[in-house]
Amino acid sequence: MDGKKILLTGPTSTVGLPVALDLAARNEVWGIARFGNAAAKARLEAAGVHCVTVDLETSDFAEIPDDFDYVVNFAIARGGDADWDRDLAANGESVGLLMARCQGAKAFLHCSSTAVYQPAGAHLVAETDALGDNHRVMFATYSIAKIASEVVARTAARQFGIPTTIARLNVPYGDTGGWPWFHMKMMEAGIPIPIHADGPNLFNPIHFDDIVRTVPKLLEVATVPATIVNWAGAQSSIEEWCGLIGELIGVEPQLDVSDHALGSVTTDNTRMHELIGPAEIDWRTGITRMVEADRN
Numbered sequence: 323m324d325g326k327k328i329l330l331t332g333p334t335s336t337v338g339l340p341v342a343l344d345l346a347a348r349n350e351v352w353g354i355a356r357f358g359n360a361a362a363k364a365r366l367e368a369a370g371v372h373c374v375t376v377d378l379e380t381s382d383f384a385e386i387p388d389d390f391d392y393v394v395n396f397a398i399a400r401g402g403d404a405d406w407d408r409d410l411a412a413n414g415e416s417v418g419l420l421m422a423r424c425q426g427a428k429a430f431l432h433c434s435s436t437a438v439y440q441p442a443g444a445h446l447v448a449e450t451d452a453l454g455d456n457h458r459v460m461f462a463t464y465s466i467a468k469i470a471s472e473v474v475a476r477t478a479a480r481q482f483g484i485p486t487t488i489a490r491l492n493v494p495y496g497d498t499g500g501w502p503w504f505h506m507k508m509m510e511a512g513i514p515i516p517i518h519a520d521g522p523n524l525f526n527p528i529h530f531d532d533i534v535r536t537v538p539k540l541l542e543v544a545t546v547p548a549t550i551v552n553w554a555g556a557q558s559s560i561e562e563w564c565g566l567i568g569e570l571i572g573v574e575p576q577l578d579v580s581d582h583a584l585g586s587v588t589t590d591n592t593r594m595h596e597l598i599g600p601a602e603i604d605w606r607t608g609i610t611r612m613v614e615a616d617r618n
């Protein structure tokens with residue numbers, strides 16, 4: 323992707339920042355957020371990203387241009403305080419208003435989450451499987467707000483004829499963040515890691531480099547009605563990646579096993595492989611790089 327005008331929501335997010343920085347090297351990139359993180363905003367501006375302060379909960383997007391080639395929606399509002407009005411407005415209503423504003427776009431990528439699936443243990447969840455509320459134990463509004471925002475994106479794709487991809491991300495991680503990165507920090511601090519008693523706790527971590535590489539491909543496969551696809555790497559487990567982190571940093575992981583932790587969410591990646599190909603970075607390689615980057 324080269325020479326395009328691209329809007330990113332959530333450009334300061336853990337997942338969105340590396341994508342914004344990569345796209346800005348070859349494109350005109352605009353980013354919208356409230357920009358509570360001044361250091362991330364400064365990094366974006368240094369990379370040439372046009373940063374516009376927008377609150378997704380209340381904006382009608384009149385403050386941004388309406389002639390973007392592509393829109394990538396990474397923003398997420400998920401406070402721990404279960405403010406349903408705020409989170410449905412910021413995550414759901416905003417998608418419809420943003421797509422109305424950017425209805426001339428060639429494609430819209432909505433970053434969703436495998437948090438939208440009904441808990442299914444070790445079953446590999448495919449895009450057609452049952453939806454549910456698997457993240458309630460961590461973030462009260464998250465799963466339902468993500469499902470709601472998918473529905474708004476599906477509706478607006480049809481209403482405005484915007485080719486759209488809804489990509490359900492599993493566990494993003496890399497040198498600067500993600501769940502395994504938090505587990506590394508917890509282990510360093512001697513904090514036990516909550517895991518579900520129904521182990522192994524299976525997920526499909528996907529490295530930031532694979533996310534950055536596949537964003538243009540996900541935009542290419544956008545359709546009306548929306549393409550819905552899992553966005554994930556090969557299967558691993560919290561037990562496995564914490565074991566590897568523990569070996570690399572010389573700390574035995576302490577696991578806090580209970581029925582109150584988030585349980586397995588592991589994906590069938592067949593549709594992803596058909597549409598955009600598989601993730602390329604093996605989780606052992608990615609986790610090793612993450613630990614080494616933290617040491618340097």
Ligand SMILES: NC(=O)c1ccc[n+]([C@@H]2O[C@H](COP(=O)([O-])OP(=O)(O)OC[C@H]3O[C@@H](n4cnc5c(N)ncnc54)[C@H](OP(=O)(O)O)[C@@H]3O)[C@@H](O)[C@H]2O)c1
Pocket residue numbers: 331332333334335336337338354355356357358359376377378379395396397398399412433434435436468491492493494500501
């Ligand atoms: N992290 C994961 O493990 C994970 C897993 C699966 C899927 N995902 C998906 O990946 C995407 C990025 O997640 P993340 O964890 O990287 O996000 P994050 O680090 O929590 O960042 C959230 C982003 O949204 C912006 N934002 C929040 N509320 C806003 C508001 N009211 N108005 C404007 N901007 C707002 C934030 O900027 P300001 O606060 O400055 O406004 C920030 O840029 C989300 O769609 C998420 O559902 C993440």
